[in-house]
Amino acid sequence: MLYIAADTITPRLTYTLDWIFREQLGMDYTCLPSDKTDGLSGKALLNYSSRQMPGAVNIRPQGILYQSDTREQPVTYHRWKHTAVIFYNQPGAPIPFDLFGAVFFMLSRYEEYLSGARDKHGRYPASRSVATAYSFLKEPVADLWVWHLGRLLQKQFGLEPRERQFTFLPTFDIDTAYNYLDKPLWKHMLGGIRDIAKGKVGQAVLRYKVCRGRAEDPYDNFRWMEDIHHQYGFKPTYFWLLSDRRSSFDTNNDPDSERMQHLLQRYRDTVAYGIHPSYDSHRDPGVLRQEIQLLEQYAAPVAKSRQHYIRFTLPDTYRTLIAQGITEDYSMGYADSNGFRAGTSNPFPWFDLRDNKRTDLLVYPFVFMEATSIFYEKQSPDRAFEELERLYWAIRKTNSLMITVFHNYTLGTAGEYKGWRQHYLRLLDLATGNFAPKPIL
Known part of the structure; x- marks a missing residue:
């Protein structure tokens, strides 16, 4: 004692x-x-x-x-x-x-x-x-x-600390399940014209082929994701953006479409589900409640959440999540820089400073998001993986939990994300110990 x-x-x-x-x-x-x-x-x-x-x-x-x-x-x-x-x-x-x-x-x-x-x-x-x-x-x-x-x-x-084991949790934000599929004809026509006007003839041709069923949608790699995580022994978590008010920030497919309903139904037994609240949902609890209820048709109750765009303010956002029955938040990281926002990669209960009390909301920090490397740090996949590897070894010093954030589209076949799938496989190798070991403290 x-x-x-x-x-x-x-x-x-x-x-x-x-x-x-x-x-x-x-x-x-x-x-x-x-x-x-x-x-x-x-x-x-x-x-x-x-x-x-x-x-x-x-x-x-x-x-x-x-x-x-x-x-x-x-x-x-x-x-x-x-x-x-x-x-x-x-x-x-x-x-x-x-x-x-x-x-x-x-x-x-x-x-x-x-x-x-x-x-x-x-x-x-x-x-x-x-x-x-x-x-x-x-x-x-x-x-x-x-x-x-x-x-x-x-x-x-002579007090003995608990022996820890390194744990890896892969998570995905499903902002846009399909790039071309499941969209109205007028969008394809406008998109095709825009592609040709910008000289992206190959992209216009791919759009046409996908819509005619002659090619796979470049964002639709869900079966590959399921197979690869099963092969490596990981159960990922998918955070679904299910807004019914599409905007430049909420680019998800129609959550009421037959294709999206089938997709949500298809993976609910092999993947953990969480809500990815739409961009402005933190301002309207009714909108958040509606999105949670939609996801609950496929995975009830919804206990996990990660804010879209990592957009949250304390204490308001967390109080809203608690009021909607969320018990686990996965937003604790920076959108503009990878690393340890709270100084830890392990979960911790949220302490509400305004009320000066511990709450029942458990916060799960993430340490790396590929979108941060791509859009903020402007890193190539090779450079991003170097940073990811350094973060991995930092976590291995204490054998803690490592959570990463990826998007389905970066691991698909879209040309602008070439190389990311290869490096994701390297991450899975790393997380399962298939790389040469490095010294721990």
Whole structure:
């Protein structure tokens, strides 16, 4: 048993300790006031208070966990055990920073409540984050802090951290199931004229062949996706965009069409389903409810969600999801840069800073989205895979969960996405250990 002494036991502290010790390290603990530690001599004691305790592991509080409001925090950066740390406040100590406060700062997305910075889609940009400012967006810092803490407790008190196994979860956003199929004749006519006007005669010919059943739709690779994941032993999750109000942002096929209904029916037993709320659905809970109900015809109840365009604001979007019965969100990542938005690749319960309480919504961070590499970072498939491989090895240091985001169209036969299918297969090889091993911490 680990005993933790604290100046004050608050909702923020309890939330953070539960995630670190019970959910990550697999250790039980008891938290007690720092003036009630008599009789703990010789026990495993972690001191999280303003005074030093001989024989204990001492972590000095920065203050964020003893507050109940949201205010500017003095983020003091340093390096510790080859890892970036914030709230550095105890030079020379075995743990020279407020590890608990730093974990809470990252998981709660504290900085996003304070900054008004937003891009054209209303999203908090990676470029304004503390992680980018101090160049640790590509490091799973919270996971590394917890890993090192577990080893310190093992060395000092003989406490055994839980053995972890690396896990890979492939996920897909189905924004547009078909590029040519399942669209009205007038769209094909306009599209064909546009293709020819731009000199894309081959594309116009392909459009014609697909519509006449003489060629496969370049986005329709669902059977290949099913076969390849079965071969590698993975069960992916598909997030379906089912808007009935098509726009330049919501380009999905008609969810009421016979072809789409057949597609949704076809894979519901071999793939996990989640909702991909339409671009403006966060402004209208009724629209979100309608989209969820449509998906529930094929997979009920709908518990998983990932925001279209990774478009969310805290706390509003998560509160809306909770009100609609969503229990798992997969939006925690940046659209404009791959990496660790919350400093972890492991799931964590969302803490509502405005209400200052833990919720039942479980957040599953993703670390890589191919659309980010293509449209924001302007990377070739080769360069993108190099980054993906680095993120993989960063996660393997702590044997954590790795979630990636791909789209069906990038793994199809469309010429502009040539090379992505090959690299996706390399990712599956990597995730199953078929690459040459590299050293872990």
